[in-house]
Amino acid sequence: MTSLIGRRLALSLPLLLIVPTVTFLLAALIPGDIARTILGADATQAQYEQLRQSLGLNEPLITRYLAWLGSALHGNLGTSLFWQQPVTSLLDSRLQVTLSLVVGSTAVAAVAGVVLGVMAALRAGAPGKIVDAIALTGLAVPNFFLGLLLITWFAVTLRLFPATGYVPVSLSPAGWLASIALPVITLAVPGIAVIAKQTRDAMREALDRPFIRTLRAAGVPGRSIIGKHALRNAAIPVVTVTGLIFIGSLSGTVLVEMVFALPGLGGLVVQATTQHDLPLIQGVAVYFTVAVIGVNLLVDLTYSWLDPRVRGS
Secondary structure: OHHHHHHHHHHHOOHHHHHHHHHHHHHHOOOOOHHHHHHOOOOOHHHHHHHHHHHOOOOOHHHHHHHHHHHHOOOOOOEOOOOOOEHHHHHHHHHHHHHHHHHHHHHHHHHHHHHHHHHHHHOOOHHHHHHHHHHHHHHHOOHHHHHHHHHHHHHHHOOOOOOOOOOOOOOOHHHHHHHHHHHHHHHHHHHHHHHHHHHHHHHHHHHOOHHHHHHHHOOOOHHHHHHHHHHHHHHHHHHHHHHHHHHHHHHHHHHHHHHOOOOOHHHHHHHHHHHOOHHHHHHHHHHHHHHHHHHHHHHHHHHHHHOHHHHHO
16 A cells, blocks of 8 residues: 555656646746736836846746745745735635535535436436436536526525635634535536436446346345445446546636635635736645645545555556
């Protein structure tokens, strides 16, 4: 197990260099100047040049990148050009919001999707068609539109949940749960659709295997066959899809956080891009890359638990 973790980390660590580098180059191509954004249109040319020099914007692009990279290798992601605060402090203050959305939506999608998929696999006919309909609907409806519909129905009309805002879990667990309920559902719906369809197909394939028929002939209870054997054999593709959904939810938080006015990383990266705040953009890229590496490692560990043959690969 330790060797598996070591190999996966060794293969993933280059991403921590590649992703910020590509992000830096792409962000540098975005039109705009953060010095103009900070000073506004009424600033004089002398004020503008002085601010650019104080922010280090007069340095060549490669020099600025190498300086950032050297600091990042020592755990320092730099200082936000616009906010003039450490990037890590800004990101850490918003990390709980984004993790609540991504982890919550992935968990809801996994549980609901697996339940629907198993039901559709065990009952041919109408349940299978229902899963297909849910999958098509969930993938067709845009996140931002679904979020607006949920706000209209459950926040404005029924007044069951707040329309916007975020309550930290340390302040009020009940308030925290209420504040993330609608955003989590918004993010989870496409994932439920994909996982339900994947689970149904994988379960049907597992149930058709010879060893399942042998277990049935031996009189093994149906619940044990489904839970301990069929679902376990069908779990690997479902785990793969769940990991991809988690990663996709990271980008999905950008729109969802804007719709529900949540102070998370998604909204912060939009602001940073608009302001041309390169250190902050790179910081978000590093955090998202670490999350992707962590999820990929967790998926690999789940593979090894489901199928011990994976440990030697």
